[in-house]
Amino acid sequence: MRYDQIDRGQTPFDFMLGFSIFIMAVVFIFMMAPGLITPFSEGQSADPLFADRTADYLSESKLVDSPATAELNTTKADEFFDQNNDELYSSIGADEHMRVHVEIEGPVVDYEVGPNYPDDNNQVTITQRKVSKDNKLHWLYVRVW
Structure with missing residues (x-):
């Protein structure tokens, strides 16, 4: 067939x-x-929750007199930003594998503490909050990687 x-x-x-x-x-x-x-996958990544908690803690409690006004207390800020990296990590509760950089930028005062973050690191979480000093707006930046 x-x-x-x-x-x-x-x-x-x-x-x-x-x-x-x-x-x-x-x-x-x-x-x-x-x-x-x-x-x-194994690897270190930025922690956005930790960055938010740290920014809230600093802008509502640690560096200000009242969370309602967010007025920056210069004495508290001087004490906080005069710390070394180990003291910074213990004061905000960071793990040893995290890197944290805290910065306040504005027209009246500028503060900075923590290691500089690398430009080539694509795993950086940046959280910002508004604080004021002498009725002028300042920005609090918390970078975690």
Whole structure:
């Protein structure tokens, strides 16, 4: 018995449909695979929750007289920003693997404490809060990496 070309089981349309579905599945797997293994990858990353908590603690309690006014207390700020890195980390509760840089920028006072953050580090979380001194706006920056 001889089979003609018309009697074959797969048409070109069937082949293209099956091959297209296969290619889409392979592309989907390659696109999703990095996202599936990311939570389990080893590596140090910035902690946005710690940066927010630290900024709130400093701007509402540690460096100001009243959280309602957010008026910067110069005496408290001088004491806080005169610390070395180890004292800074213990005063804000940072782990030994974290790096924290705290800075206040403004027209009246400028403060800075902590190691300088590297420009090439793409895992830096920056949180900012407003504080005032002599009715002038200052920005409190907390950088964690």
